[in-house]
Amino acid sequence: MDRLVLLVSTGVARGLVIALFALSLVIIWRAARIVNFAQAAMAVVAVYVAFALQAATGSFVVALLGALVTGALLGAAVERGLMRRVSGRTPMPGMIVAIGLVMVLQSVLGILFGPKHRPMTPVLAETPLSVGGVPVLSRYDLFVLVVALVVVVGLGVLFNRSTLGLQLRASAVAPEVSRLLGVRVPRMVTIGWMLSSAVAALAVLLLVPTELGLNAHSADVLFVHAFTVAVLGGLDSPAGALLGGVVVGVLVSLVTGYASAGLAPLAVLALLTVVLLVRPGGIFAPKEARTA
């Protein structure tokens, strides 16, 4: 029982990071109809900047802000510099350009910083949080949990309660109509990219201390899980990303704990296959998406 509690709580903590990253993929899909394969590589670049800032100032808060700002700027740069030049009629050219961008960014990081993992140690005390004498979550996991929840709620408010959110949603769903109504659609697309990249950078920044350290490939597995989650929930659905992230996090944790680590990728694949066979557009797909 203690073990189940431990596995589920770790799974939720890891799952929320996945969910956060998946959310960033959903934001960009809704804004620009692009699956940004370069999301993880861009976020890692931002975290390298954050790492340098933390080393220079010793402040985690500065590092965090640095990651968010760098992430947003990178998002804008990639959108204005690259994606705008790509034919947007089908998602494929955008996906291919993004794949190219991953290769460029990761190899340049590898050339600049070498293969070493740079340790990023958690900023908080190492005594775990106990429930009834059972240590359930490390302080860091708790911190991740809180940050992830705050961001998710914040994004929800932004999209559903603010004018900017309304404009963002409108220009994604009906660009022509929005333009007629005076929404500056290209600017909205750029803002979508910035928002998405910043969220992704935050997710990777939260992830790295739970891993071996910072490396050009630190976020590869996170991306694969998050993309799986986004597909699982439906690329259009923030709720799907959230739920999917937590489900995948807990699934991986449980399978690793009760069966073996080697089975975890198979479990994820199986889950994805079953969901897509039953609902080809993801769990939360709008109905008409299935006919195409």
Place this chain on the structure above:
Amino acid sequence: MNRLTTGTRAGHVRAVVLRAVLLTALALAATFALDPFRNYQLAVIAATFCATAGLTLLVGLTGQLSLGHAVLMAAGGYGYALVAAPAADAGLPPAAGLALGVVGALVASGAVGGLLGLAGARLRGPYLAGLTLALVIALPAVATQVPGLGKDQGLAVPFVPVPGPLAGVMVVEQWHAWVAIVVTAVAVTPLVVLRSGRAGLRMRAVHGDEVAARLAGVSPARVKVGAFVAGSLSAGLGGAVLAVVTQNVGPGRYSLAFSLLLVVAVVVGGLGSVGGAAAGAALVVLLPWLVDTVASGLPADLEQRLSGNLAVAVFGALLIAVTVAWPGGLAAATSGPRARLAGRLRRPRPADPPSDPPSDSRPEPRPITER
């Protein structure tokens, strides 16, 4: 649109086969000019070409982006090893083992490709990409968890020695290059026939507008599954070739990175172009080796940083440049001048656009979710 009436159809197939035979003979002859290592590289290029030829049709014609094509090659490799090894143990001659192994490769890759194709027919672009991505990521786990696949070390593949009559003429690398070339010809020729025939038309129709295709009596699902299976069989044969040439099949080779290289090959070669797929295959096999060879003159620290990374950076940059600036890839770049030349030889047509329009520049309906 369809100028290929039934009368010219048989003639067309004959022309394709004749061309395949000529190219095969040319390639077989070329192996005599190569040293053993270059023959090994040629064999690897041929195997890669098997996969890219199918992938270019899949992505370029039906618009299905598969990021897991390496898995189909792996299926072929494992299929080959699982049949050829017992055949060798049973004392069958190498030629029989080779033939049986190829059948095993076709069965395995056809089965995996068929299942994926069924899924792909129901899924739109990014969703299929997601499923195939998860599949290629899960491959090492499959190899480790499924008994009989040899875990991360993979399976040893029986050695195919140079047959007696040829033993005086060639070393084993050249013989393996021959095997690779012949198998590749067998794998790719049907794809060329498919591409230029009715099936190719149907694929384009489905990619262009599924609803219109359905109205015209074409079943999108059947076309998509068909394309997937055809590409899978070809990729499976490529996997079998690699198994023969390297005497080994394991999960390490068929990684996500390799899958992405296959995508690089077909995009840079020109989506939908079989000739471009061949050039792309040569590029992804030879460029890393060339870069490493050039880098080996540099200081050790710099060499270590560049080794492996520089080739990937070049591939990434090519992928971006081709998609943004040059969507037809190598095939369009070289077909422009040639088409112009051919046009001038036929009759002067000053207003005729010289090259094929790139496949993605055609006006297409928006995805239906874009309400």
Place this chain on the structure above:
Amino acid sequence: MRNHTPVPTRAVQATAAASAVVVALTLTACSSPAAATPGIDDETVKVGTHQPLTGPAAAGFSSISAATSAYFEYVNAQGGIHGRTIEYVVKDDGYNPANTQSVVRELVQEDEVFAILNGLGTPTHSSVLDYLGQNGVPDLFVASGSTTWNQPEEYPSTFGFNADYVVEGAALAQYAADQKPGAVVCVLGQDDDFGETFLQGVELALGSDGVATYQTYSTSNEDVTAQIGAMKEAGCEINLLATINGFTAMALGTAAQMGWFPQWYASSSGGDYPTLVGFLGEDVGPKLLEGFVSANYLPNSPGGDWYELFQRINDEYNDGAPFDGNTVYGMSVGYLFAEALAKAGEDPTRETLVEAVESGELVGNGILPLTFGADDHAAYDGVGIAVVSGGVQDFVGATYRVDGESVSAVEAEPVPLENDGIPAP
């Protein structure tokens, strides 16, 4: 609209592509099998290796070949072996078997190396084992503790270097039993040959029911919380680790975050103190690693003669690169190869090189005698136990050997340094 491209155009296109390939490949003409022994003349002997200089394994292992190269430069500066200098060709395979297959063929066919030395990794090297065997290329001192390399019948010219994982598992488990009889012992292993073979060794020492729980991790998932949680719940007191350095660090770090501080015993592949501190960070690393137990068979003993010689060579010929277990490992490989080459005679051939290793006369520089012989292609059948104390990792005197099915404590027999580390013929 694409369909009316005339067929001949595509024929031209395909031909052009094919000829481009042929032209690109036709850089040299075909070669006939060489009569003389490749890779050796009166001045030099050329050996090659495949190493992960990039990719996931690079972080842990890329410094090995640099150390070996530095040692060879040192030997060359002293006049070489039998008057020949050693040229070491290092090829990057990124720990990917596909690249290994390609670079090893390049080494054998293009660079025409005399032998392959210290090819690194189990999945990588096993993918070229048959090829090297068929081509009669000596395949010396493979950098992996798999038992695959010790099959003299099947692979007569392949030899391992590491003490195999059975030996390491058995020795660490026996040390655990000797230190704390009746302790609850658990194992965390990589989900491949490494973990399984290590577990066999542990069970050799403790019996098949001696392990309270066996947990595995996969290198693709950098999170071991679930496994460490399970081990904690099982009440493990001593955790034996068949992990690479990065995951050793992960295991210790994750447990510390759970407020759990059991004893850790790691194999030589994942027990290098400087590397672990690099992963854990200078601030927490030394604290977490105090009392950390690991196995080793090389003279990795600060202050020892070999250690100091290697430090000098590292400063002089390796630009003073960070000195750690990999440096000692790489230079020890170099020393053993130089010794084999010296023993192979004035004019070595591939056959005499293999015979020299099989002769059983090589002594190496380990803390135990080498076990090479005609029917034993493993280098070491025993390891010493090293413990971190006050930030220094050194042997504590306990040494174990595995003889068939039994593991026993023995006296260490370190090979003394002679002739400034240049093997005499």
